[in-house]
Amino acid sequence: MKLQLALDRLDWETCFALVEDTSDAIDIIEIGTGVIKEYGMEIVRQMRKAFPRHTLLADMKICDAGKHEARQAFAAGADIATVMAFAPAATIAETLSVASQEGKEMMVDLLGVDKTEQVKALKEQGVSFVGLHLGKDEQQHKQLGQGLFQLVEGTGLKTAIAGGVTVESLPVILPYRPDVIIVGSGVTKAEKPKEAAMHIKKRIASSG
Numbered sequence: 001m002k003l004q005l006a007l008d009r010l011d012w013e014t015c016f017a018l019v020e021d022t023s024d025a026i027d028i029i030e031i032g033t034g035v036i037k038e039y040g041m042e043i044v045r046q047m048r049k050a051f052p053r054h055t056l057l058a059d060m061k062i063c064d065a066g067k068h069e070a071r072q073a074f075a076a077g078a079d080i081a082t083v084m085a086f087a088p089a090a091t092i093a094e095t096l097s098v099a100s101q102e103g104k105e106m107m108v109d110l111l112g113v114d115k116t117e118q119v120k121a122l123k124e125q126g127v128s129f130v131g132l133h134l135g136k137d138e139q140q141h142k143q144l145g146q147g148l149f150q151l152v153e154g155t156g157l158k159t160a161i162a163g164g165v166t167v168e169s170l171p172v173i174l175p176y177r178p179d180v181i182i183v184g185s186g187v188t189k190a191e192k193p194k195e196a197a198m199h200i201k202k203r204i205a206s207s208g
């Protein structure tokens with residue numbers, strides 16, 4: 001299981017300072033959608049330069065113009081870009097095709113998806129990597145739980161989990177062995193981000 005640090009609702013300097021601080025604990029750096037909207041692809045380019053050894057994910061949340069936006073992310077240095085599961089099949093297909101041509105990866109964000117059939121249909125379309133996601137707004141009323149993991153049960157898909165993950169919620173998540181655990185505010189808003197990230201990394205490592 002890999003640890004992905006999500007950089008959301010942060011300014012440029014704080015994004016770089018947080019990655020510098022936590023770089024030994026994290027495997028994947030995620031440039032969040034709002035940060036990309038604020039600073040454009042330049043922050044992806046500069047993060048690539050500053051941290052060449054980490055896997056870099058651009059959370060583009062593509063929902064149209066798949067070829068163009070996937071190319072933008074990969075040209076800026078991202079290894080992985082995201083496309084929304086609710087995007088038209090043609091858009092998802094365009095992004096998968098760009099990723100395959102460039103030796104990169106697409107993660108399909110399952111935000112809003114609540115039926116296993118939808119996930120199975122994505123797999124039939126050629127999707128191999130999905131992100132289970134409890135959105136920031138939904139987190140006010142719901143918590144991460146078994147229901148989300150049921151969406152991918154038996155599909156064999158590579159899976160990430162995101163949405164309010166903290167040290168406290170790890171016991172709910174770890175038994176499902178997702179390939180990637182995405183943590184944003186659980187680290188970025190912690191009093192000591194480095195310690196929080198190290199703690200999470202150790203818990204992941206000791207879970208087997």
Ligand SMILES: O=C(CO)[C@H](O)[C@H](O)COP(=O)(O)O
Nearest residue numbers: 006162163164165183184185
């Ligand atoms: O994709 C996202 C928001 O759309 C976030 O990256 C994801 O939800 C992780 O952040 P947090 O742990 O703060 O919920």
